[in-house]
Amino acid sequence: MPDTVGIPTRVEELTPDWLTAFLAVNGHDVRIESVRTEPVGTGQMAGSYRLHLDHQNGAALPGTVIAKLATGTPDQREFGSGVFRNEVRFYRDLAPSFTVPIPACFATTISDSGTEFVLLLEDMGAAxxxxxxxxxxxxxxxxxxxxxxxxxxxxxxxxxxxxxxxxxxxxxxxxxxxxxxxxxxxxxxxxxxxxxxxxxxxxxxxxxxxxxxxxxxxxxxxxxxxxxxxxxxxxxxxxxxxxxxxxxxxxxxxxxxxxxxxxxxxxxxxxxxxxxxxxxxxxxxxxxxxxxxxxxxxxxxxxxxxxxxxxxxxxxxxxxxxxxxxxxxxxxxxxxxxxxxxxxxxxx
CATH class of the missing domain: 3.90.1200 (Aminoglycoside 3'-phosphotransferase; Chain: A, domain 2)
Known part of the structure; x- marks a missing residue:
């Protein structure tokens, strides 16, 4: 996956190049040409954004996804590291065991410290x-x-x-x-x-x-x-x-x-x-x-x-x-x- 030191903590850092590399190590052969973002949700511990993607070779990847990432100050992110690990672990390792309805997850990454993470999730559209x-x-x-x-x-x-x-x-x-x-x-x-x-x-x-x-x-x-x-x-x-x-x-x-x-x-x-x-x-x-x-x-x-x-x-x-x-x-x-x-x- 991308260098953990470079895991974004601001939505502006979700660049086409970073997203392309991120998706590649999560099994998606796709080139992101451009990305437009908008905030969504009212999360208390992390930021969520809708990404409008212009991509090539991404037949299995929709035109919009939801990115969730750790935002805030380093102290706030350190405080939240445990819950960030939980969410990544759920989508990456546990979700296939259950039938509860959840968004599809396209890609995950988290730093060793747990203070930086990114999830790319299904955009539920009209929900x-x-x-x-x-x-x-x-x-x-x-x-x-x-x-x-x-x-x-x-x-x-x-x-x-x-x-x-x-x-x-x-x-x-x-x-x-x-x-x-x-x-x-x-x-x-x-x-x-x-x-x-x-x-x-x-x-x-x-x-x-x-x-x-x-x-x-x-x-x-x-x-x-x-x-x-x-x-x-x-x-x-x-x-x-x-x-x-x-x-x-x-x-x-x-x-x-x-x-x-x-x-x-x-x-x-x-x-x-x-x-x-x-x-x-x-x-x-x-x-x-x-x-x-x-x-x-x-x-x-x-x-x-x-x-x-x-x-x-x-x-x-x-x-x-x-x-x-x-x-x-x-x-x-x-x-x-x-x-x-x-x-x-x-x-x-």
Whole structure:
């Protein structure tokens, strides 16, 4: 692949010559003659751009692709190196194992430090990115949850997956315990949560350590940040899941709890969450998961509502502050705090 020292961190560096060399080492015999770029998406950790390509000998390469790359200062990129490695690893090594709908990936590269990377992904064209602040409809949430079964079911309790990506250990808990309370205070200073939202942050700090290392009956690869902002909706309502930066192994209902508690209005969640969890469970069973009842699925959903405040507190610290980002994290915590208050007796 191109010299890792030269991996672009600015869209202007995605020149025709660089792209030609990049595509060549990823198996594409194509010459890029010119490229025009435009920003897309609202990513908090990396930049995404649509590339309009004028190319020759590229029969399998479309005229537009999405480039995702590490942007920001060196300190910000160093902070994000772990999630950059995750996303490259997912598209490069893991994606063929799953049936969850994702964009096609044409090329990947990442530096040894993980602070520079580039992905060239399928341009989904007419698809529209979800809006986390506005939220989504119950029907959209159900479609996402059913699609997520295509991530969870194929390697459900797969020992090779768990050997390659072990579940959290006591050492992981110690690390989290050492930084969670300080990060929660940073969140408080920035957002001034009140009422149930403030109580949810207290609950997170109090309960997260035990939850992280609790023994699991079932585990799978999880997205880790499954919410409507990370989904593209096609013209017929079809969903495509994007932003695979936070993959890990764990209870798969972490994804569903995070999705429903942050992406639905409180009223819609209260009316529809049991039905959506049931649809997700049916999709798991259809995909081959056995010996897992709907009651167990619901209990796992409730037991993993802590995923939302955990990702919100950590994510707000990792992301570059923006007006939209601030509004997004505030809305997400308010919705998830209501779910915790509703479903976790005595939790808050």
């Amino acid at each position: 529209v990115q979800g809006d986390q602040i506005a939220g989504c409809t119950p029907a959209q949430a159900e479609s996402i949850a059913v699609a997520a079964a295509g991530l969870h079911a194929p390697r459900w309790n797969d020992p090779t997956l768990l050997a390659d990506m072990p579940l959290p250990t006591d050492a992981d808990r110690e690390v989290m315990d050492s930084i969670l309370a300080p990060m929660a205070e940073v969140y408080r200073e920035r957002f001034s949560p009140a009422g149930p939202s403030s109580a949810a942050v207290d609950w997170l700090v109090r309960e997260a350590g035990d939850w992280l290392v609790a023994p699991l009956d079932n585990a799978a690869l999880i997205h880790g940040d499954l919410r409507v902002d990370n989904v593209l909706f096609g013209p017929a309502g079809e969903v495509t899941v994007i932003d695979w930066q936070t993959i890990t192994t764990g209870n798969p209902l972490r994804d569903i709890a995070f999705l429903l508690s942050t992406s639905l209005s409180t009223d819609d969640r209260r009316r529809h969450e049991r039905g959506i969890v049931a649809s997700y469970h049916r999709a798991l069973v259809t995909a081959g998961v056995r010996d897992y009842t709907l009651d167990e699925c619901w209990n796992d959903y409730v037991g993993n509502l802590i995923q939302a405040p955990l990702i919100i507190v950590f994510g707000s610290a990792a992301a570059q502050p923006t007006e939209r980002g601030n509004a997004m994290f505030d809305a997400m915590l308010s919705r998830s705090a209501a779910a915790i208050d509703d479903l976790t007796p005595g939790g808050l």
